[in-house]
Amino acid sequence: MLTKYGEIIKEIEMRIEEGRISPGEKLPSVRAMSKEFQCSINSIIKAYAELEKEHKIYAVPKSGYFLVGTTSKFEGGSAELIDFSSAGPDRSKMPYRYYQHCMNQAIDLYKEEMFQYSDPLGLLTLRHQLSKQLQHLQVFAPPERIAVVTGSQQALDLLVSLPFPNQKEEICVEQPTHFSFIDSIMSRGLKYVGIELTDRGIDLDLLEEIFRNRSIKVFYMVSRFQNPTGYSYSNYEKKRIVELAQKYNVYIIEDDYMGDLDTRKKADPMFAYDPFGRVIYTKSFSKVLLPGLRLGVAVLPDMMIQDFTRAKFAADVHTPVLTQGALEIYLESGMYYAHIxxxxxxxxxxxxxxxxxxxxxxxxxxxxxxxxxxxxxxxxxxxxxxxxxxxxxxxxxxxxxxxxxxxxxxxxxxxxxxxxxxxxxxxxxxxxxxxxxxxxxxxxxxxxxxxx
CATH class of the missing domain: 3.90.1150.10 (Aspartate Aminotransferase, domain 1)
Structure with a gap:
């Protein structure tokens, strides 16, 4: 015989199966469900908590409970939709509850900082934590060279518009690449040259020819799990590209936004092969944590820190303190490592x-x-x-x-x-x-x- 909260769970699951509750839709409030089932509020809370443990629903503070997942029914029909076009993280695997605790702690810990403007490059305590965290990816950089950005796309958008120490003008870009970087280039009318990325990588001889004959200030590339091709560069390719950059006075923006997901034990980022300060390393937490947090990291050359700081300040003064504080707590607790x-x-x-x-x-x-x-x-x-x-x-x-x-x-x-x-x-x-x-x-x- 089912308990009362077991009956409630069964009823909610039936509504989900029948499509009466759609993915992303808010579930009835605890009070409304209590009245409908003529039971105590505690029974509803217990039922919702059980469904949340099973990653079927998730709680949003002060808003209620929502159904996890993407749309499972095709508009106008009953057949199941298979969506290969959505590229966000799997909602059922995202650490909503754990991060909620970190947000609550951050409100307490950084309540004074929220009454004033912060460092454009980010909270120093978070940058210290990120310096430690990046070491797991073979990225060794002091906190002073690390910038916390509002999503890694902000770092990319700011960087392409800055003058580089080599005083060159053109941007070399993998083809294809993701929409937002194309928008950054096209909206500013920047000079560019493309290099084809295939299932075998890029033609390194052609890259050398481009570096030698064009005024390339920076080569933008995604070193692992490139969007859209999914290609990951070998260590040999990364090392060779760094050598070419040094030889022809070219900088590299290494977008390692999904480097955390690499299971190859000896796969290093391009930054690890850069003893010359040529590689600007960026990463995002969007694909592995919560996209709505809009948090990313850039590791900058010393000569570009001042210009980047000015550009960051002009863009948004600084990344929100509360989300920075929550990330610091999440990283320091060890929860991020377990999640990854x-x-x-x-x-x-x-x-x-x-x-x-x-x-x-x-x-x-x-x-x-x-x-x-x-x-x-x-x-x-x-x-x-x-x-x-x-x-x-x-x-x-x-x-x-x-x-x-x-x-x-x-x-x-x-x-x-x-x-x-x-x-x-x-x-x-x-x-x-x-x-x-x-x-x-x-x-x-x-x-x-x-x-x-």
């Missing part, structure tokens, strides 16, 4: 499933890249098939994928790539989703509607 260990295994498993699904279900002539982290990978479509046609076709089959066309700078644009992320896709749905993608490619090839 779980995520590494989760995404490694997703990546393995995805790669095998590609091998099993994609038709001949279709190429793929990445997949190791479970976050990003691309598929190059066969023949003259265009991504936009496949995206529309798959949407009708309840599969969402991302057209990667706009992830290229205009002169380098390719229209035959789609991006996938399995970060929010259930393991058992990955194979089914890739199978539908393979079937979609075959159907479009057979109908020949993809030819220009």
């Amino acid at each position: 260990q779980k995520l590494r295994q989760q995404y490694k498993k997703k990546g393995s499933i995805l790669k095998q699904a590609f091998l099993d279900h994609l038709p001949e002539g279709t190429l793929f890249s990445g997949g190791q982290s479970g976050f990003y990978s691309t598929i190059k479509l066969p023949g003259r098939m265009q991504a936009e046609h496949l995206v529309r076709y798959l949407k009708e089959k309840q599969v969402l994928v991302q057209d990667a066309t706009n992830m290229y700078l205009p002169p380098y644009r390719k229209v035959d790539r789609i991006r996938l992320s399995v970060s929010q896709v259930e393991d058992q749905q990955i194979c089914l989703g890739v199978k539908k993608i393979g079937e979609g490619i075959r159907d479009l090839m057979a109908k020949t509607i993809h030819f220009i």
Whole structure:
């Protein structure tokens, strides 16, 4: 016989299954549920707590309880939606409750600091903690060189607009790359040159030619689990790129936003091969913690700290003290390390499933890249098939994928790539989703509607 709170749990789960409560939707308040079930408030609280432990719902202080997950029903139909287009972290694995405790402690600990403006580069205590934390990634930097930013994208956006010590003008960029960095370049009218990134990496001879013949002030690259290709550079490639940068007086922005998820024991960031101060290291906590916190880190060369500080102050004065304080407490407690260990295994498993699904279900002539982290990978479509046609076709089959066309700078644009992320896709749905993608490619090839 079920207890009262057990009955409540069963009823809520049934409502979720029937689609009466949608992912992200707020559940009825504790008081409202108490009246509906004619039971004590404690029974409802206990039921909600149990569902939260199972990562089915999560609590937002002063707002209530919400259903975890992404939309599971396709608009206008009953078939289950497989969403490869959303690239945020798996909500069910995010440490809401633990971070809530850290936020509460930060309010207490930093209540005085919230009544005044803070250092543009971040709380010194947090920067000391980050200096220790980065050592686990083989990034050794004193707190004075570390800047806390409002998401790593802020650091990238500020950096591209700054003058560099080499007094050069052009930015070299992997092609493709993520939308926001393209926006930073295009919105400012900056000079750029692209270099193609494939499933085999970049052409190092071509990179040397670009460095030698162009006025390259900085090379922007994502060293691990690149967005959108999912490519991770080898240690040899990283070391060679640093050598070229030194030889031709070029700086490097190493975006290591998902370096925490790398399970390769001897894989180091490019920063570890940089004895010359050429590599500016950035990372984010968005993909491994909570995107809404908007927290990132930049490790700066001594000669650029003053200019960066001025730019940061002009942008937003400083990153919010409360979120900085909570991150400091979370890191110092050891909770972050334990959380990362779980995520590494989760995404490694997703990546393995995805790669095998590609091998099993994609038709001949279709190429793929990445997949190791479970976050990003691309598929190059066969023949003259265009991504936009496949995206529309798959949407009708309840599969969402991302057209990667706009992830290229205009002169380098390719229209035959789609991006996938399995970060929010259930393991058992990955194979089914890739199978539908393979079937979609075959159907479009057979109908020949993809030819220009």
